[in-house]
Amino acid sequence: MSWQKYGGKTSISSSFSCLCNKALAQYANRRISTDLSRRGFVAGMAASMLSVILPDLARGQTTNPPAAPDRPVTFTNFMLFDGKSSTLRHGLYLSVDGNRIGHIGSGQPPSTGNPMLIDCGGRVMIPGLIDMHWHSLLAALPIQVLLQVDMGFVYLAASAEAQRTLLRGFTTVRDAGGPAFVLRQAIDGGMVSGPRIYVSGPMITTTGGHGDFRPLADIPRSGGQISQMERDGSIAIADTEDEVRLRVREQFLQGASQVKLVGCGGVSTPRSPLDMLTFTQPQLRAAVETASDWGSYVLVHAYTPEAIQRSISAGVQCIEHGHLMDDKTAAIMAKNGTWLSTQPFVDENDAASLTGPAREKFMEVIAGTDNMYKLARKHGIKTAFGTDLIFSPVLAARQGVMLTHMTRWYSPAEALTMATAANGRLLALTGERNPYPGKLGVIEEGGYADLLLVDGNPLENLDVIADPEKNLRIVMKDGRLYKNTIVA
Structure with missing residues (x-):
């Protein structure tokens, strides 16, 4: 197994990916295909995996990871599993400011400021896994x-x-x-x-x-x-x-x-x-x-x-x-x-x-x-x-x-x-x-804003976690929305 360490690595995937442009993606595609052609049976296996593992790279299409929201985000109308309790909490709102959880309160959020409001539709919010x-x-x-x-x-x-x-x-x-x-x-x-x-x-x-x-x-x-x-x-x-x-x-x-x-x-x-x-x-x-x-x-x-x-x-x-x-x-x-x-x-x-x-x-x-x-x-x-x-x-x-x-x-x-x-x-x-010295694995004030919004109740049926494409409606990491199928 050969691990070479050099910079400028490229990541392409179906939604958010890497740092390369189209020309670099095409070059990488040609380089990998040429290099693999000299490796016998591995060539066919790896070349076919190019379209499976790196579909956007094979097509020369790239996008960047999401930018941080330009204003605070406030979630409402959700049930909360905070990572520690064995039951869900109701009637809360949660604000995200930067990459941290700002405030968790009862009732309706204050009307001050101009946050991005996301109504979670009664779904369950859990910490990032x-x-x-x-x-x-x-x-x-x-x-x-x-x-x-x-x-x-x-x-x-x-x-x-x-x-x-x-x-x-x-x-x-x-x-x-x-x-x-x-x-x-x-x-x-x-x-x-x-x-x-x-x-x-x-x-x-x-x-x-x-x-x-x-x-x-x-x-x-x-x-x-x-x-x-x-x-x-x-x-x-x-x-x-x-x-x-x-x-x-x-x-x-x-x-x-x-x-x-x-x-x-x-x-x-x-x-x-x-x-x-x-x-x-x-x-x-x-x-x-x-x-x-x-x-x-x-x-x-x-x-x-x-x-x-x-x-x-x-x-x-x-x-x-x-x-x-x-x-x-x-x-x-x-x-x-x-x-x-x-x-x-x-x-x-x-x-x-x-x-x-x-x-x-x-x-x-x-x-x-x-x-x-x-x-x-x-x-x-x-x-x-x-x-x-x-x-x-x-x-x-x-x-x-x-x-x-x-x-x-x-x-x-x-x-x-x-x-x-x-x-x-x-x-x-x-x-x-510790490269990330904040609180991880919990939803509490001051912790990292790593949040998942789930269709279904994982405390009753953990199987909902097994189908993330269907059941994870929001994936937030570090305060950035990498997936959001809820209209804000």
């Missing part, structure tokens, strides 16, 4: 394409998928592995439409750990040289405590909000069985201490009890996945106040097509999902919601569907709270490295 395990550069493309195409195509696909992510109602994501620094910069700069991104940088792993996709020709490491994959930013390999400290510092140097380490094997990496362990406890502790020196924290990819317990002993504050945990491990997590950031994988529809060992490993993960959530509830573990949907634009579109899976273990209100306010609390662990 948060996905705590998203891979911005991996979501939209099959792994065969990612491993072989020019990185320009990957960034184009990622920026288009970023817009779709936002229009699904996910106004914030935590990127759990990949060089998404440039994409975040483009989104924050108003050049590309997409969610806020809490970037981790490349996964830090050991030789042979999950994420080590290097060809065997790159082994052994010698003379201090690193592989092309590491230079391009797809992975960061560390095999000593000093290397761990260096890799962690490198990610914060580039602007990471938090860093991710791999504690055991993974599903998609062919030569890493789930039961293998990677970093030693002192190595994990070196990462935790270094992240703390930067004012932030470490999340660790860990499925098994051994990997989870080793991470907690090293001071890790957030475990990713955890599907194979046992009762003893769950009790330790609860006692230490460790976050469980996990995904409700329930069947094979929750992953791209898998075969061989990868499928066997994913089936093992699926088999552990029910027990994991039951243990989390039993012990009162702080639990966050994420999706980890990768390698397919069709699969990525199931973000909302994944949230509906949570009703197997939680009420709709509990699931929504997890995907909003609870996730917002976990994001706040970034401390001094």
